[in-house]
Amino acid sequence: MTVIVDYGVGNLFSLKSSLDYLGEDGIVSGDENIIRSADRIILPGVGAFADAKKKLSSNSLDKVVVEEAKKCKPLMGICLGMQLLFEKSYEFGATEGLSLIAGEVKPIAPVIPKGYKVPHIGWNSLHFTGKGRNSEVFKYIAEGEFVYFVHSFAAMGCEDSVTAFAEYGADLTAAVQRGNVFGMQFHPEKSGETGLRILKAFCEL
């Protein structure tokens, strides 16, 4: 069973529909016991970092997610859920993250050339790092496949963990992995067949 952590942010409907489509037993829940009993955890999220962190912490779900991840349970953070995996974000002031992966979340505007629009919205291709080519979650997809991005901030200073980047005038962190903890800056649940294959691979872990 895969739990989609419900902490009051994000479009959980699409993720649940994706798991249903894949025939995977998915549950949307903010209940500690269900999260602890799940085989794997998806941490979704859209919106602002500080607000999301506050909501996740308000019922101690941040501790639950971190503890379960440290027991080697597969965890996938998606979009803002991925950003929460890092040490710190600078969106609307500095906010501490879950510190499961080393690195910080910073605005993309200063690192991309002038003329590139912010947010980075649309379908962009995934380019794997050496580490990414062997990542379990990418076993059903090929170099250069397209996925859907919507973001103005990205993880930086996390070179050791990057499994894929997207070219947008600069190489933006698109996916990370540290052991059993995975992060996707894009939305696999909105990335057509390619995204479904990433979720399928994750559900097989």
Place this chain on the structure above:
Amino acid sequence: MITKRIIPCLDVRDGRVVKGVNFEGLNDVSSPVELGKFYNDNGADELVFYDITASSEGRSLFADILRKVAEQIFIPLTVGGAINTLEDFDRVLKCGADKVSVNSGAIRNPDLIYEAAKKYGSQCVVLSADVKRVDGRFTVFAKGGRINTGLDALEWIKRGVERGAGEIVLNSIDTDGVKNGFDISMLEAVCEAVNIPVIASGGAGCIDDFTVLFSNLPKVDAGLAASVFHFGEVKIPELKVRLREKGIPVRL
């Protein structure tokens, strides 16, 4: 590399897809669920559902249909039509929409853009503008293109961006339904005015209209159309092959 997006727009009234020419003379085309699934499987990069229902019964029917659509499609879904309050945002987001398009509701209450962007994020708020030349000036029209607001389109769009809109859909009333190509000069003016994604709408009649759009205006991010897709005059897979042949990046 980021790609240009191709977006079919489905106008829905009382649960069925309709398409107006110059916003009048609507024809029933098909079921929103079937059409949405068809586009999801046939290369659409995103879908827009526009609810032109007037009644509250029609609204709840639309909500049911939206849920059914969202269950089956795994590409971004934008919903518009009668979005006047934050509750309206909430209503369609809960049914599976990823973005919400505002038009007349934002003209009536410009704070709606700011409030929605604050609550749901700018990426969620799409400002859709119906624009027509009046005495040589780009002017915003409301209520599906029926009412001249007197607002200068470039000023209005810039204000929308300042308030937090994350994308612009520019629909040219002058070229809409004419099928003689997108409104290049109007789009160019908007692309110069703002630095957020601009989606071109109104005027697509054939594949070449899209190649001309993206070749002439590299700053345009997406092309939106309805009937040319619904009636199969432009098949999206063929369109994308042609765009790629012309060196325009697309998702194939």
